[in-house]
Amino acid sequence: MLESLANESAAVSIRDVSKKFGTTTVLDDINFDVAQDEIVVLLGASGSGKTTILRIISGLEMPGTGRVMLHGKDVTNLPARLRGTGVIFQSYALFPKMNVEQNIAYGLKLRRRSKSEIRKTIDRLVGMVHLEDHRKKYPSQLSGGQQQRVAIARALAYEPEVLLFDEPFGALDAQIRASLRREIRKLLKEIKVPSIFITHDQEEALELGDRIAVLNSGRIEQIATPYEVYTNPATEYVATFLGSANIIEGVIRGRTFQSEEISLEIPSDYDFRDGQPAKLVIRPEDIFLRRPENLMQNYQQLTEGVVEETSFVGAFERVGVRLPTHDGQRLIATRPKTETAAFQLYAGQRVTVGVVRFRILPDLTRLPLHANRAV
């Protein structure tokens, strides 16, 4: 098994990790690496097993099977205190009876570092997370964002092998979240500590991660760069969880994707068997609406449709288009402001639907079709 070999240069390697609580499988054969200066985001719905992965890496939970490696060293059987991970808990878990300095010093005191070294580290970290004015305050006297920065400084103090963030922005309001995650990304890139970040917020995942691992009930559906995950989702789940997507069921016929009215030429890099059931995945922003027979060059014509409704949602316009399929499938398209000004749409209007970019995924839930069965 090639996969089972640890990647020597990786800061964190998770190999074949599975976990059951009782009879329910919570993690199913998890494999991934985190490079030394990389931020990997674990993205998944509630209950998909994100926290469990983090707890297994930090040693707070034992994996059922599989191995955990930190900087090439197998730590699977090492207790949490000997692993040297830095965990930033969702509720921060700052020690309430210790002030900011004492919280930061705790890991160093446990390691019996000298007084002067501890003092130096505190000074450096307090400056780094901008808490100079709050050194003597207790956690209850700090705001949520400040508490979180203490939690990060506290974990950084003892130079952890890896930083593990469990939804660190969960308790903060939207505006602060956005600025804090930029701040943290900048910080992590400066200090080059490998990090794993949990979130179920897709915007956060896209902005924060060097790579995103999308988790679906205990399995990693895809792990890739934000761009790759967004433009080339490996599964329907990934496509719909990260961003929104129109899904059209169909079947492969030669070099085309067919579904009732729709016939779409597929790029040569797809390797499908004839008759393979498939799903067409189109992002709303990759759909182009025009007057009939007026499609621009680089667009493939999908079909014609009728505008059902338009709604203005801030930066863009959302358009619902009914397709002439027997079940009246609806597509959602979004158009930027420049578009809406040039070509106004109203309900009932006939339009040509073009696509500039799309994905075709094999549909493994349906059996291959034979020529005479309708789709």
Place this chain on the structure above:
Amino acid sequence: MSANLSGVRHTRGFDIVKPLSITVMIAVMLPLVLLPLASIFIFGTANGLESFWHALTAPEAIFALKLSIVTSFWATVFNVVFGLFAAYVLSKYNFWGRNALIVTISLPTAIPTAVAGFALLLLWGPYGTLSRVLGEENVPEIMFTAWAIILANIFVTFPLAFGVIKPVFDTMNTSLEEASATMGATRLQTFWHVTLPSLRGALLGGALLTFARAVGEFGSTILVSGNLASRTQTAPLYIFAKFNEGQVEAANAIAIVLALLSFAIFSILFFARDYLETD
């Protein structure tokens, strides 16, 4: 400004309910609590401070007070240390029979103290269960000694300390201990640096409650101690004995001391816990 405000309030009319309810409350509390307490002080000092002092410094009285304080002290030490341990085990580990154990530990609160004393006698006493099982010569003679008083104190007060400490454990954020572990702490270090500081208030509360209750314990003590003056007679027993002998003044002097002690303990509980529990 403030004159203005009170003017506004006045235009709404005089609120008769407020003084009325305060009066009713005091009228009820007066004969129930306040007057009896006041009587101790009024009566005790009626013959002048000198005779009060004389009654207080009688050797038997001093012995009784000392015995009460010493036995209560050891019961308190036991309750805090073992109450902490029991609460830790019972909230940390889930095992078969855990809830039954919690109920059993808390049960003595609901048992009449005389029954508690009687139960101890039946276990340790010369004809008790232990003697029957192990043979009389193998059972230490602790009934009718200070040890018996400590045992009775513990029996009666342990649920108090446990009841104060356990809820703090239950509501404690386990991620604090997990954070400490990931930062490199052993269990002992985590307990000492993280768990214990959060328990300071509860420990002090448990200790004071235990002590206050133990110092005043009567029902169980009178059964297991033998009530021997200057040997196993605690302060409450002394009050009872002197009163029975008609020496009301002697009884009263000690009563004053016990009342003041309770008052002091209650004040500490009231003010210090707030202080200790602020994060």
